[in-house]
Amino acid sequence: MSLSWNAFGWDKVSNIIYVDQPVGTGFSYSSDFRDIPSNEQGVSNDLYDFLQEFYKAHPGYIENEFYITGESYAGHYIPALASRVHQGNKNREGIQINLNGFSVGNGNTDPAIQYKAYTAFALENKLITKTDYVSINKMIPKCERGIELCATKGNNACVQAYEACRGIYGSIVDINGNINVYDIRKECKGEHCYDFSRMDTFLNLTSVREVLGVQTDFISCSKTVKFAMRTDRMKDLEVGIPELLEDGIKVLIYAGEYDLKCNWLGNSRWVHAMKWSGQKKFVGSPTVPFVVNGSKAGEMQSYGPLTFLKVHDAGHMVPMDQPKAALKMLTRWMQGKLATK
Known part of the structure; x- marks a missing residue:
């Protein structure tokens, strides 16, 4: 202290x-x-x-x-x-x-490009297998469409875009258990992986x-600000x-x-x-x-x-x-x- x-x-x-x-x-x-x-x-x-x-x-x-x-x-x-x-x-x-x-x-x-890169990064770093890569990539088209709608319609379409895309990242995290998503060499400790x-x-x-x-x-x-910025x-x-x-x-x-x-x-x-x-x-x-x-x-x-x-x-x-x-x-x-x- x-x-x-x-x-x-x-x-x-x-x-x-x-x-x-x-x-x-x-x-x-x-x-x-x-x-x-x-x-x-x-x-x-x-x-x-x-x-x-x-x-x-x-x-x-x-x-x-x-x-x-x-x-x-x-x-x-x-x-x-x-x-x-x-x-x-x-x-x-x-x-x-x-x-x-x-x-x-x-x-x-740039979410449209960055979400599509998750699987390639994960495969390159042996966080997922080639089979996982092919499976998770099937979520990408829906994610892309969601982001396109977010850009044109805004508001709730942006919330829905996040729901459509987060499975890509979430699937990789689920496969790797308690991995620190901010540093894949480390274990996640606490709500935000660092104390x-x-x-x-x-x-x-x-x-x-x-x-x-x-x-x-x-x-x-x-959490109040996070909710306000959800779109x-x-x-x-x-x-x-x-x-x-x-x-x-x-x-x-x-x-x-x-x-x-x-x-x-x-x-x-x-x-x-x-x-x-x-x-x-x-x-x-x-x-x-x-x-x-x-x-x-x-x-x-x-x-x-x-x-x-x-x-x-x-x-x-x-x-x-x-x-x-x-x-x-x-x-x-x-x-x-x-x-x-």
Whole structure:
């Protein structure tokens, strides 16, 4: 129940703003439940408003390069926020934010492509047999149709799309018993496979909340917010990224190689399938090693403002599993020197 310095914290090379979002998670709250967003428009508008207020309060940071980073469901949040900031800049809304790039680690971004990659990833990692592969793949057409309807009809069609697709992932998990879906090398322990309960306890100490200036309880995972966002999870958030690439906004998609939940293969496939002016050259670019202190820590492809990086010996949470490599990745990416050894 104490703190220690992280030798590889990203504060070593940047100023960091942590935001508990959507409203209703972490320390973020509202007295009106209608303020809890149900889609990425609501999420990104809230975050954009927050950034405007932040820069009003701290104008000394306005000229700094601004980057947005996150993991997992941030594959939805971050492209949405990056697009909102970019549009705000284009429309001359409020304070101009010096957006240089965004990065997503093991993200959930394009469900149509990522759900289809589950069986290939599982087969490659010997989580299922070839017979299982053929059997589970029979669920894919129904999943695809569901996602198509979600895109056109929204609302309940998106809930139904999730029901149509989750059997693909669920079948793999059922075959493997108590596997940690965030790191297939490990056993799942607890509701979310990791025990972060001490973090929750620490942040809810009266003394900690007084120092932080908050009066509300810290909620790491909110079922209320999950329910409010239930129609969002099967939406495709890749669609807004090409415009950002065309305008020179840097994009880094990275993934630890042992995560099943938002695995590297599904992420690689949607990145390669994305339509933009540099697609052919990106797809045709060589895969090169990502080297940290003389050792290969991953492999990547890059062209123009887009980079995809598979990180070795890491699961869903790359900065936790490979902190040194993650800090090098962030530092070089912001400097435009990811290929540096």
